[in-house]
Amino acid sequence: MDAQQNTLEIKNLTVEYIVDNEVVKAVTGVNITIPAGKTFGLVGETGAGKTTTALSILNLLPLPAGRIVSGEIFVNGQNVFGLAPERLREMRGSQMAMVFQDPMSSLNPIKTVGEQIAEGMRIHRGLGSKEALIEATKMLEMVGIPGSRVSEYPHQFSGGMKQRVIIAIALACNPDLLIADEPTTALDVTIQAQVLKLIRALKENSRMAMLMITHALGIVAEVCDFVGIMYAGRIVECGTLADIFDDLHHPYTRGLFGSLPDIENRRVELKPIPGLIPDPMDLPPGCAFHPRCSYARAECSRDLPNVKWLSDTHYISCHLYNETSENKL
Amino acid sequence: MMPASATARPFTTKKEFYAQFKKKSIAYELWLRFLKNKTAVIGLVIFGSIVVVAIIAPWITDYKNVVIKMNIAERLQPPGSNHWLGTDELGRDILARIIYGARVSLVIGISAIAVSLLIGLVLGGAAGYYGGRIDSIIMRAMDVFLSLPDVLLALAIIAAFGNTKVNLTIAIGLAFSPKFSRVVRSAVMGVRDNEYIEAARSIGALDWRIIARHVLPNCIGPIIVQVTLYVANAILTIAALSFIGLGIQPPTPEWGNMLASGRTFMRDFPHIVMAPGLAIFFTILALNLLGDGLRDTLDPRLKH
Numbered sequence: 001m002d003a004q005q006n007t008l009e010i011k012n013l014t015v016e017y018i019v020d021n022e023v024v025k026a027v028t029g030v031n032i033t034i035p036a037g038k039t040f041g042l043v044g045e046t047g048a049g050k051t052t053t054a055l056s057i058l059n060l061l062p063l064p065a066g067r068i069v070s071g072e073i074f075v076n077g078q079n080v081f082g083l084a085p086e087r088l089r090e091m092r093g094s095q096m097a098m099v100f101q102d103p104m105s106s107l108n109p110i111k112t113v114g115e116q117i118a119e120g121m122r123i124h125r126g127l128g129s130k131e132a133l134i135e136a137t138k139m140l141e142m143v144g145i146p147g148s149r150v151s152e153y154p155h156q157f158s159g160g161m162k163q164r165v166i167i168a169i170a171l172a173c174n175p176d177l178l179i180a181d182e183p184t185t186a187l188d189v190t191i192q193a194q195v196l197k198l199i200r201a202l203k204e205n206s207r208m209a210m211l212m213i214t215h216a217l218g219i220v221a222e223v224c225d226f227v228g229i230m231y232a233g234r235i236v237e238c239g240t241l242a243d244i245f246d247d248l249h250h251p252y253t254r255g256l257f258g259s260l261p262d263i264e265n266r267r268v269e270l271k272p273i274p275g276l277i278p279d280p281m282d283l284p285p286g287c288a289f290h291p292r293c294s295y296a297r298a299e300c301s302r303d304l305p306n307v308k309w310l311s312d313t314h315y316i317s318c319h320l321y322n323e324t325s326e327n328k329l
Numbered sequence: 330m331m332p333a334s335a336t337a338r339p340f341t342t343k344k345e346f347y348a349q350f351k352k353k354s355i356a357y358e359l360w361l362r363f364l365k366n367k368t369a370v371i372g373l374v375i376f377g378s379i380v381v382v383a384i385i386a387p388w389i390t391d392y393k394n395v396v397i398k399m400n401i402a403e404r405l406q407p408p409g410s411n412h413w414l415g416t417d418e419l420g421r422d423i424l425a426r427i428i429y430g431a432r433v434s435l436v437i438g439i440s441a442i443a444v445s446l447l448i449g450l451v452l453g454g455a456a457g458y459y460g461g462r463i464d465s466i467i468m469r470a471m472d473v474f475l476s477l478p479d480v481l482l483a484l485a486i487i488a489a490f491g492n493t494k495v496n497l498t499i500a501i502g503l504a505f506s507p508k509f510s511r512v513v514r515s516a517v518m519g520v521r522d523n524e525y526i527e528a529a530r531s532i533g534a535l536d537w538r539i540i541a542r543h544v545l546p547n548c549i550g551p552i553i554v555q556v557t558l559y560v561a562n563a564i565l566t567i568a569a570l571s572f573i574g575l576g577i578q579p580p581t582p583e584w585g586n587m588l589a590s591g592r593t594f595m596r597d598f599p600h601i602v603m604a605p606g607l608a609i610f611f612t613i614l615a616l617n618l619l620g621d622g623l624r625d626t627l628d629p630r631l632k633h
Binding site for chain 2: 058060090092093094097098100101102105106107108109110111120123124166169170172173
């Protein structure tokens with residue numbers, strides 16, 4: 001595949017935050033490629049660097065704390081970090097858009113939802129306020145909210161409806177890339193199902209690429225084509241949905257699945273991963289996962305594991321998969 | 330067949346269900362809450378009557394023949410049926426002068442605060458939104474202004490440019506602008522880190538658009554409160570400047586200069602100074618009650 005076909009290409013992205021003169025390694029050497037029309041699920045615990053990766057794509061890292069150390073991000077073949085600020089601003093919303101995590105705080109409380117959906121269309125498509133509002137009504141209906149509610153305020157909507165409004169805002173200008181940062185985390189399960197259904201429907205009807213950030217494997221299984229498992233700022237395993245779900249390999253991935261209840265065999269005890277995600281200011285040497293890994297060996301605490309390609313689509317970064325190693329999971 | 334439970338539904342159609350939300354806009358809810366605050370309503374009523382009287386002044390009394398025309402024969406009359414508040418040392422009806430004085434005080438007071446609000450929104454908005462070096466430069470400059478007393482600053486400007494009404498307005502406006510910059514800055518800082526501001530940035534909105542359409546409208550509560558309170562302050566400053574002879578010049582009636590010229594006769598004819606004094610008192614009181622009431626009304630909403 002050549003670069004033109006991929007909507008998003010992240011190459012070797014490394015991001016640091018400087019907090020109280022200390023360096024926090026938020027993201028290290030992340031590679032993600034999403035072809036048009038496909039969905040990539042980025043999975044990991046809180047603090048693994050998922051949101052930082054997402055904000056880097058829009059080049060909206062919190063300044064001055066956030067710093068991109070190395071790497072390149074291409075959206076539609078254009079290098080996000082090399083663009084003039086004005087050009088980048090034009091791309092935001094029209095070519096790439098983001099759905100934020102918390103629907104309660106991502107809407108401006110004193111503007112009607114219609115105005116907020118219309119805003120992007122007025123900025124990027126140059127529509128007048130009336131035309132934009134008509135378009136906004138259509139968008140609202142597309143996400144399953146009656147168009148008659150276009151002039152209501154966010155506090156008059158329920159959480160799930162607010163999240164749909166936010167999705168409508170993000171989709172207002174038909175972006176090529178949609179970044180969804182835990183779009184269902186703040187919602188309860190039934191509403192989650194509705195929002196996921198909406199996302200799946202959108203996927204089927206457009207060529208839009210999507211980066212779906214989540215910590216729920218169930219969501220990944222429902223909507224994603226590719227999956228990346230992120231731990232302490234690195235992608236430890238990455239592959240197609242089938243690679244990860246049917247053929248899982250990394251001990252951390254294994255741990256994530258072990259933490260899920262099995263609906264068919266309810267008597268099986270959950271096997272949570274012991275310990276907590278490490279402090280990003282003080283990452284353990286070698287593989288960052290080794291203190292919690294039940295397969296850890298001597299080299300795990302010494303050397304960083306190399307990336308090993310198991311197939312054309314599936315790679316893993318773990319010492320258990322060295323050429324010489326026999327102990328594959 | 331409809332199930333029996335259908336009768337228990339409070340709304341028969343979707344439309345009806347949604348209609349219940351439409352009646353109450355945010356402004357309407359705030360108005361209801363404001364009405365519950367008795368002192369604030371009193372403030373609004375007093376201030377509203379002063380504004381109305383000031384607007385209809387030309388229909389109540391004649392400026393040329395009553396307000397500024399000397400009438401020595403009727404000088405220093407006590408309050409009575411002819412002159413409800415008596416006459417001053419030049420025989421002019423005090424009530425008429427108070428009414429016309431309200432026009433001067435209100436127009437200059439409100440436009441001066443409009444000037445300082447405009448400056449405050451621009452400087453405070455930029456300082457609060459961008460932070461960092463821009464914030465430091467703007468706010469240190471404002472600190473220099475804040476270290477001078479308002480009246481002194483206004484005095485210096487009037488002394489340099491002459492005391493026309495326009496200069497007086499600009500002088501007071503400039504003198505009050507650092508206070509607005511501070512208020513706007515702190516309000517903006519409270520709002521700018523909200524996720525919806527980040528969301529606006531993520532759809533590619535320009536900075537000025539984000540400040541003007543997302544940040545400032547969310548800061549309106551504290552700003553309205555400050556405007557109300559500072560209009561009172563500005564009116565007081567005009568009166569003070571006029572009292573020391575640097576504001577509005579006689580024969581134009583203004584509460585401060587009425588106090589000043591009546592001062593000589595205060596011992597024998599106290600009504601001359603009591604009328605403008607009470608006019609100032611009630612205006613300031615009304616605005617302060619109103620401002621406090623608005624703060625009580627707007628603050629709970631800002632909390633959630």
